[in-house]
Amino acid sequence: MSMTATTPARRFSLANVLPALTGIGTLVAFFLIVELLIQTNMLSRFIVPPPSEIIASFPRVIVEEHVLQRFVQTLGECLTAGVMLIIVGVSGGVLMQRFRLLQQACETWVAALASAPLVLCYPLFLVIFGRNAWTIIMMGFVAGLPPVILKTLEGISGTRKVLVNVGRSFNLTSSQQFWKILFPAALPTIFVGIRLGLIFALINIVGVEFLINFGGLGQLINELAERYDLAGTYAAICFVVLVSVMFFMAVEKAEKWLTRAE
Amino acid sequence: MTPPAAPQSSNEILVVDDVLVRFDTPDGSVTAVDHVSFGVRPGEFLSVIGPSGCGKSTLFNVIGGLLGHTAGVVSVAGETINGPHQSIGMVFQEESTFPWRSVTDNVAFPLELIGMPKAQRIERARHFISLVGLDGFENRYPNELSGGMRQRVSLARTLASEPKILLMDEPFAALDEQTRLLLGDKVLQIQQQLKQTTLLITHNITEAVQMSDRILVMTYRPGKVKRIVDIDLPRPRTSEIVGSEAFGRYVAQIWADLREEASRGMRDEEDHMMQPAGSKS
Numbered sequence: 144m145s146m147t148a149t150t151p152a153r154r155f156s157l158a159n160v161l162p163a164l165t166g167i168g169t170l171v172a173f174f175l176i177v178e179l180l181i182q183t184n185m186l187s188r189f190i191v192p193p194p195s196e197i198i199a200s201f202p203r204v205i206v207e208e209h210v211l212q213r214f215v216q217t218l219g220e221c222l223t224a225g226v227m228l229i230i231v232g233v234s235g236g237v238l239m240q241r242f243r244l245l246q247q248a249c250e251t252w253v254a255a256l257a258s259a260p261l262v263l264c265y266p267l268f269l270v271i272f273g274r275n276a277w278t279i280i281m282m283g284f285v286a287g288l289p290p291v292i293l294k295t296l297e298g299i300s301g302t303r304k305v306l307v308n309v310g311r312s313f314n315l316t317s318s319q320q321f322w323k324i325l326f327p328a329a330l331p332t333i334f335v336g337i338r339l340g341l342i343f344a345l346i347n348i349v350g351v352e353f354l355i356n357f358g359g360l361g362q363l364i365n366e367l368a369e370r371y372d373l374a375g376t377y378a379a380i381c382f383v384v385l386v387s388v389m390f391f392m393a394v395e396k397a398e399k400w401l402t403r404a405e
Numbered sequence: 406m407t408p409p410a411a412p413q414s415s416n417e418i419l420v421v422d423d424v425l426v427r428f429d430t431p432d433g434s435v436t437a438v439d440h441v442s443f444g445v446r447p448g449e450f451l452s453v454i455g456p457s458g459c460g461k462s463t464l465f466n467v468i469g470g471l472l473g474h475t476a477g478v479v480s481v482a483g484e485t486i487n488g489p490h491q492s493i494g495m496v497f498q499e500e501s502t503f504p505w506r507s508v509t510d511n512v513a514f515p516l517e518l519i520g521m522p523k524a525q526r527i528e529r530a531r532h533f534i535s536l537v538g539l540d541g542f543e544n545r546y547p548n549e550l551s552g553g554m555r556q557r558v559s560l561a562r563t564l565a566s567e568p569k570i571l572l573m574d575e576p577f578a579a580l581d582e583q584t585r586l587l588l589g590d591k592v593l594q595i596q597q598q599l600k601q602t603t604l605l606i607t608h609n610i611t612e613a614v615q616m617s618d619r620i621l622v623m624t625y626r627p628g629k630v631k632r633i634v635d636i637d638l639p640r641p642r643t644s645e646i647v648g649s650e651a652f653g654r655y656v657a658q659i660w661a662d663l664r665e666e667a668s669r670g671m672r673d674e675e676d677h678m679m680q681p682a683g684s685k686s
Contacts (some may be wrong), residue, residue, distance in 0.1 A: 190637040312472055312495040313515055313566065314488075323514075326507045402505060 192373040197381070200374040204382075210361055214382050218357030219346065220276055221390055224283035224344045225337075232288050232340060233333060236295020237321075246296065261352050269355065279358050283348040286341035295335025298329030327402075334398045341390060349383050360386065360388070388401035418445030418602050419468070419570050424477035426463050437463040439627035440477070445570065448600040450593075452613035453621045454659065456667040458674075460628030461606045462498070465574040469495045481570060498575040502547040502558045504617065508534060509543045511545030511558050515566035533561040536595055553577075553584040555581070557591070571596075571603045577612065586644040589615050597641055610663065611647060614638075614655045622659060625666040626673065632662055 172269040174194040188196075204210050235253075239246040247391045265282060272278040302325050310324045352361020360383050367375040426438040437460040445451045455461050466472035470489040479483055481492045502511050509530045516526035534543055537557040547555050553587055563571065571608055573592075577585040593616050596603050607613050613620050620634045638651055646652050 303499070305501045306503065308471055308497060309495075309501050309503075312469055312489050312493075313518060314491060315518070319518070324503070324658050327503070330505070 154189050176243040189314050189373070191267065192377055196374040197377045200372075200378045201381075204363075204367075204375050204378045206250075208367070210363065210379065210382055213359040213363050214386065215359075216276075216391070217361070217383070218386050220280050220283065220348050220352075220359065221341070221345055221386060222350060224280045224287065225341055226388070227280070228287045228291050228340045228344060229282045229337060231277035232283075232291025232336065233295050234287070236333070236336075237299065237356070238323065239292065239296050239304075240299040250293075250296070253289050257293065259397040260287045261324065262347055262354070265351050265354055268351075274355060274357055276358060278355065279348050279351045282351045287342075287344035290339035291333075291336040294339070295329065295333050298332030298336075299325050302328040334394070334402070338391070338394060341394060345387055345390065346385075409454075411521070416446055416448045416539045418482055419445040419604065420463065420478070420480045421464075421468065422478045422480070424464070424467060424479060425475045426467060426472070427462065427475040432607045436627035438474070438538075439629045440478075441623075441628065441630055443621055443630060443633065444602055445602055447602055449605045449614055450596055450605070450618050451621065452605040452607055452617040452619075453623060454607055454610065454613045454663065455623030455628060455631075456625050456663060456670045457608060458670055459666065461608070461623060462574055464628065465495075465572060467491055469572055471495075472644050492569040493564070494563035494566050494571050496559050496563050496573040496576045498573070498578050500547075500555050500559075500579070502545050502555050502562075507544050507546055508539060508550070508558050511547070512561045512565050514562055530561075530565060533565045534558075536564065536598075537561045538591060551584075553580050553588055556580065556588065560592070560595075564599070564601075569602060571601050573603065574606045575608065576605075577609075578607075584588065585609070585612065586647070590643050592616065593642055610656050610659050614652055614659065615642060615644060615647060620659060622662045625667070625670040631666065634659060 176188070177191065178194050181188050181191065239249060239253075262282065264285075265278070268278045268282050272281055304326055306324050307320070310320045315323065347361075349361040349364075352358040353365045354361075356362050356365050364379045364383070367379055380393055397398055419446070422442050424438055424441045425436070426544045428435045428437060439460075441464065443451075453461055453464065463472065467474045470479075470486055471494065473487075480486060481490055484490075484492075486493075503514070504512070509527060512533050513526040513530035516529055521529070531543060534540065537560055539554060539557055539561070542550065542554065547558065550558065560573075560576070576592075577588050580588065589612055592603075595601065596616075603616075605613065605616065614636060617636050620636060622631045622634065624630065634655070636655055638646060638649075638655070
């Protein structure tokens with residue numbers, strides 16, 4: 144019955160890079176179609192600037208508008224909100240799972256909060272924190288909190304009973320049961336919550352920067368839009384997308400590292 | 406065959422004495438295990454067999470300390486147990502490996518709990534991985550293994566805790582017949598090698614006869630001891646024994662006992678289904 148395992152060597156093949164190539168190809172095709180529609184006057188360049196103009200405006204936006212500094216500022220706000228989200232959201236979900244009363248009392252309104260347009264509360268946050276980065280960070284944090292709490296709760300509550308029983312059969316203490324079984328079992332679901340929370344946080348951070356005309360890329364988009372610099376506006380939006388991509392790549396790396404086997 | 410009795414002899418490592426398990430439900434009290442008594446000798450392989458719903462898994466959970474009992478005593482080497490006990494190692498019916506741990510880390514889990522140094526526990530884990538025939542898969546994760554291999558990882562993990570009694574609840578239930586027979590061989594080989602006292606809960610007659618020294622047949626609800634059958638087949642055994650005449654006789658004997666109980670269970674289920682909605686218990 145003894146068996147031996149063989150690990151196939153990883154080789155370069157077209158099948159491995161095909162999804163990435165298809166993704167990039169689709170994007171390039173989309174931009175080419177937009178360019179073509181604008182150049183043939185089927186789409187107004189006063190509504191959507193040609194992609195070639197957006198690309199051409201990048202050096203100007205980078206040099207004149209200090210986009211890198213603003214990019215770092217928005218990224219910093221996202222990271223701060225993200226760290227707070229993970230600490231408070233995951234702890235909140237764990238506490239709600241541990242204390243039934245807390246779960247019964249709060250789960251419904253936390254879920255309701257997830258669908259509320261919290262960005263409209265920005266005047267309240269301005270009053271509390273003033274016109275500074277903390278208003279932006281706190282708006283992002285509050286908006287991203289519900290999915291992190293709810294998914295943490297779902298992940299821990301949804302741990303397969305047999306795994307809990309394995310822990311019990313080995314006489315684990317409740318702390319060991321949590322750290323060695325419940326938490327690792329819940330990690331994939333918790334990461335779904337963190338991803339959702341970060342999406343909400345990023346949207347709200349850029350949105351509030353735009354609304355209160357303060358801070359990083361959101362403020363830049365606001366200023367460029369008011370100047371009717373459409374190419375510059377879209378170039379700045381590209382940097383927001385870049386923040387988002389970098390953020391999610393980092394989360395993906397962390398998720399892969401923590402849940403190597405799943 | 407011997408009639409059911411309350412074995413209390415001093416050479417029994419596990420004694421289940423007059424255990425009663427009753428559950429309170431909205432429709433009243435339900436008796437799942439009804440005054441069950443038996444004992445297991447050191448190194449013995451005892452199987453508990455019965456139709457679905459006879460309280461086998463309840464008994465498994467009671468012996469493993471995962472479920473309380475209404476009355477009676479469960480003791481290991483004279484020590485009464487009221488919860489999970491380090492002398493009892495459990496292998497569950499459902500797939501129970503930790504998907505976030507490699508095979509080695511899964512098997513080393515109980516050794517990690519007792520604070521064994523890493524190098525030592527990896528060495529011990531490899532010994533048990535080899536024992537269940539998974540050499541070469543040490544660094545694989547459960548999602549890279551078949552169902553049978555995962556069950557072997559669970560078995561190795563339980564064996565690594567070096568329990569006095571190995572308690573298994575239908576560990577091969579989810580596997581195909583061939584894998585089940587081959588895994589049966591593996592378990593038997595390990596049991597003989599380690600002289601491991603083993604209690605197997607199953608509803609599979611072939612599996613029970615192939616592996617056991619004795620088989621305890623349970624009645625359908627409430628679960629009582631109907632009969633204890635001594636299996637006098639030569640050891641060491643392999644799955645080849647399933648073709649022998651003596652094996653067939655034991656299977657027929659046990660099936661005769663079980664058939665009556667399984668029929669009762671089926672009738673009970675049909676009656677239950679016939680009840681109008683809302684009056685079902």
